[in-house]
Amino acid sequence: MSDGIHSHCNIMMKKRDLVLKNGLRCIADMESVLYIKLEEESQLAVPWAYQAEYGKFTVYLIVVIIFVCFVKKILLKYLDSSENFVLEKRNHQETPSWFLKKTTEKLLALNRYFSYRRLPTAFFSALGIPTSVGTILIILAVIIYTLVYCFVPHPYYRACAGFGSPPLAVRSGIIAIALVPFVFALSGKVNIIGWLVGLSYEKLSIFHQWTSVICLFFSWVHTVCFLYQAFREGGTDGMQYQWKSQLIWRTGVPPLLFLTLLWLFSLLFIRKYIYELFLQFHWILAIGFYVSLFYHVYPELNTHMYLVGTIVIWFAQLLYRLVSKGYLRPGKTFMTSSIATITLKGIGCIELIVKDIDMDYSPGQHILLRTIDKDVVENHPFSIFPSSHSPGALKILMRAQNGFTKSLYLSQCTAKRILVDGPYGGIERDVRSFTNLYLICSGSGISSCLPFLIRYGPLLQETNLRFIRLEWIIRYEEDISWVSDELRYLTTILKRSFLEGRIVIKIYICSSSHCSDLMNPGPQLNGHSFEKGGDGFIVNEGSSRKRTDSPITFENFDKNGSATKFSDCIDLKYYKPSLDQLMNQYDIGSKNCFVCSGSDSLKTTVSNTVAKLQLKVFSKEQIDECYLHTESFGY
Structure with missing residues (x-):
């Protein structure tokens, strides 16, 4: 970037020569005393350096x-x-701290x-x-x-x-x-x-x-x-x-x-x-x-x-x-690949189980996955959580959309050799310091939210956590099969917390064939009669839904993963909820953590609602914090 141009110009350039107000020609007069003087003044006024x-x-x-x-x-x-992660009486003494x-x-x-x-x-x-x-x-x-x-x-x-x-x-x-x-x-x-x-x-x-x-x-x-x-x-x-x-x-x-x-x-x-x-x-x-x-x-x-x-x-x-986090990580996975078993779950969903992998991870984290084949250069992010079916293994849920996930869904492979890079992401706060944990997700976003319940559900008696609520919005009832093993595991080991109301799981099934809107309830929908917001239904397409008073278990899953009965610990709703109205009805605690994963519209609604909840921190002395964590892969 030379700061002086002191060379002769051709005739054509001189024809377009710029003439200053003082008569100086920028090209023809480059060797003149006036030109050199003005150049020095220009550099003094705005030094190049x-x-x-x-x-x-x-x-x-x-x-x-x-x-x-x-x-x-x-x-x-x-x-x-x-917070020291121990539930104590609130101290209102006005000390400096x-x-x-x-x-x-x-x-x-x-x-x-x-x-x-x-x-x-x-x-x-x-x-x-x-x-x-x-x-x-x-x-x-x-x-x-x-x-x-x-x-x-x-x-x-x-x-x-x-x-x-x-x-x-x-x-x-x-x-x-x-x-x-x-x-x-x-x-x-x-x-x-x-x-x-x-x-x-x-x-x-x-x-x-x-x-x-x-x-x-x-x-x-x-x-x-x-x-x-x-x-x-x-x-x-x-x-x-x-x-x-x-x-x-x-x-x-x-x-x-x-x-x-x-x-x-x-x-x-x-x-x-x-x-x-x-x-x-x-x-x-x-x-x-x-x-x-x-x-x-x-x-x-x-x-x-x-x-x-x-x-x-x-x-x-x-x-x-x-x-x-990568392939040079010390341990059993040092410069080695892993085997992932592949299972099709429900409609358009793929389950990967990765065993024998040496990795510490937290709820909400994800890995970057590569397959050892022609697509080895491809890198794909997926949320991970522990598999209850295979202790010690990682479970990955994928929705078959385009590119890699679609080709994997159509390949009918039962196993694939993969390279795992991670974990990445996760929540930057310590969830144990909150009193209330709200998990809100749609579709395969359950793979980001469910790990929080698996990790912190058993800690309700040992930390500040007093209440956990999971809201899961899905399109089809068969989608529950994606995490049926994990739900069965949770309702077994945490049944007392469920029955005492300290853990709440609500699943909203809103396929177009039998979905109503929360704001406009009605007794009939597409020829199916059901009670608004009810749970424990036996589902039969093309016929009426009848309420069952049978004990709710996870034992009646057919080979296609369809649920015919559900646990009394889990509340099934056959409509699409109005999330902002639903969240405004929450009886929030002193320190509240909201975790959201799913569609853009879901994250927009939850984010705007939690933003409004900040007013309660100002208006109510007993509410200290409303914190939001959203999972995002928008890159």
């Missing part, structure tokens, strides 16, 4: 955001640890009242815009800050190109390259930013995407400014002359091209329908972008040091991932 500070300003903002999130993480750890605790809870509730809210999913998701208000606010803060720092300072251009590079071009380029370390850091399945803020990679993925978009925007601003300055003084001939004479012009094309292609291949419709293609191209283009960018900027304004930091962070994260 000072432009490097804009990269630091960008880094400062992101570091501040990370620091604030880190402080929030520490405060949450403080709140959890202060009590005041700090109550102040923190009020501030968190205020933050969650806004940040938990979600905007209409269909519209915003189609545009690639996050629906979470909290996420949008953080992204907007970065966008506004960088736009102000880039476009408010003047001048944008120097009077003549020979006076130096356009300040706007340099500023925007520096801001773009300062974002690169964060783009690469946020791309890691294990990353330092996630550890600092207490979030897993799938929740940070949206920030990776938007940091890349902002970087791309400023890269194009950087390019257009140089093109405009050359065109303004010498027309197309001026641009052609710069292209031929300035190596840095030519080296800037590959990184811009790579970054633009990265954005194009990351668009929602490509990730949604050809995710495998996106994943493979992403790595290739990212490597090309990094190498070409390093060659382009070295050693101008020492900006290559941003890229040195980038590769150090990225490599350290990758190495830690391989050793702690």
Whole structure:
């Protein structure tokens, strides 16, 4: 990025020569005393070297955001640890620690009242815009800050190109390259930013995407400014002359091209329908972008040091991932694959059981799964939970949709050799510190929520937990067979807690053939008569449902997994619930944890409802917290 252009120009360029108000010609008078004087004045007014500070300003903002999130993480750890996981009488003595605790809870509730809210999913998701208000606010803060720092300072251009590079071009380029370390850091399945803020990679993925978009925007601003300055003084001939004479012009094309292609291949419709293609191209283009960018900027304004930091962070994260969660993890699975047995469960669902795997995991976590075949490069995230049918084994539920899951469903394989990478994700809070746990899911989202009940159900007498409630919305009654073994296990070992009302499971069956709406109950639906909200029905398609007073067990599952009777511990409902109305009727406790997994519409409803529940933290002294954790794989 040379800061002076002192060479003769051809005749065609002189015809387009820019004439200043003082009569100076930017091309013809490059050797004049006045030209040299004005060049020095221009550099004194806007020093070329000072432009490097804009990269630091960008880094400062992101570091501040990370620091604030880190402080929030520490405060949450403080709140959890202060409970000591033992149910004690509430202490209302106004000590300094009590005041700090109550102040923190009020501030968190205020933050969650806004940040938990979600905007209409269909519209915003189609545009690639996050629906979470909290996420949008953080992204907007970065966008506004960088736009102000880039476009408010003047001048944008120097009077003549020979006076130096356009300040706007340099500023925007520096801001773009300062974002690169964060783009690469946020791309890691294990990353330092996630550890600092207490979030897993799938929740940070949206920030990776938007940091890349902002970087791309400023890269194009950087390019257009140089093109405009050359065109303004010498027309197309001026641009052609710069292209031929300035190596840095030519080296800037590959990184811009790579970054633009990265954005194009990351668009929602490509990730949604050809995710495998996106994943493979992403790595290739990212490597090309990094190498070409390093060659382009070295050693101008020492900006290559941003890229040195980038590769150090990225490599350290990758190495830690391989050793702690990947195929180099010490133990029985070191550089070995595992065997997964495959069973079709219900309608369009696949069950994988993975035995003999050395892995510690928590409820709500997931693994990345690869199959040892032609699709070995593909990487797919799936929630995991312990199998009650095979103690010590992992259970994975998959819905047959497109790509990998569809081909696996149609393959009729009974076993497959796989590589397991993980676990990742999970809840960042200690669930034992809460008094009430609410698990809300739809469809295969049960694989994220049920592990919480399996893990913490037996601990109701040993921790702060006093009540657990599971709401599961499914399309067909046969879908219950996905987790029938686990439900049978829970109703056996925790039957007393079920009967005492400390554990509640409600399953809502809402297939179109026999589903009514909670807001408009009626005695008849599609020729089937049933009592609204009833449970314990014998289901017969095409005939009336009759209530049975028989003892409810899990013993009458036929070979297809259809349930003919259910346990008296589980409440079956044959309608689609209005979740916001249902949740507003909850008798919430002092510290409440909501875990949600399922469709986008489900997560939107639950998020908005929990946001409104924050008002109870302000209005009721006995309610301290309403915390929400959603499972999201929207990358």
